[in-house]
Amino acid sequence: MTAGSAPSPEAGSAAYVLAVADDAMVYAQRLGEWLTNAPQIEEDMALANVSLDLLGQARALYARVGELDGSGRGEDDYAMFRDERQWRNVHLVEQERGDFAREMARMLWFASYQHELYAAQLASSDPVVAGVAGKAAKEVRYHLDHARHWVLRLGDGTDESHRRMQAALEWAAPYVDELFDDHAAAVTAVEAGLVARLPSELREAAQGRVEAVVSEATLTMPDPPTWRSRGGRDGIHSRPMGYLLAELQHISRSHPGATW
Structure with missing residues (x-):
């Protein structure tokens, strides 16, 4: 590829799939931090x-x-041996673990986004992407239901739980737009038939799900934020990302080539 030329369909598709994978990987790491820290044992497991x-x-x-x-790189190469600027996840998933209400606000938005994302990938021209989407779509329905349960419980609970859940929605708001940005890799992936819809086309349905839960929980949607996150798809991350990667990658980088 010459300097300044557009990426090939294969390169664009790879970049798109990498962004989807990075979102999932980074949020998996954040959620793993709740083990022994959740408000009850059942929630540790959930x-x-x-x-x-x-x-x-x-x-x-x-x-x-x-x-x-x-x-020809494998999963460990991507997860364990890339530096921060090589990751393509959104800022929402890399933010530090806050209180439980914040986690449920984050999960509600992210699961709502993934619900629409994987639905759009079911008809992918790539059999692997379509196959992953088929399995993931079932998993995400549970994630969405789990977040909904807790947002309702906290929002329509005590005065304190209501206050914290509302504050959590306000905290998440500046990170939401980035989920639905039409980044270059997504545009190329749509043009190549890898996925049926652009991220921006997922927003109406995803936001509708969130708004329905927020209303049922006697909460209110936040006002438009005065700032918003951006840059994650281009490898520009927020302060917590470096610390997250240091913990995630420590063993593999300390013992490269080791097997267990």
């Missing part, structure tokens, strides 16, 4: 299971990226 679902999605997609980009 969030661990959501984390494992996302990890499975990332693993399958990383293997496909290595085929699409021609590098």
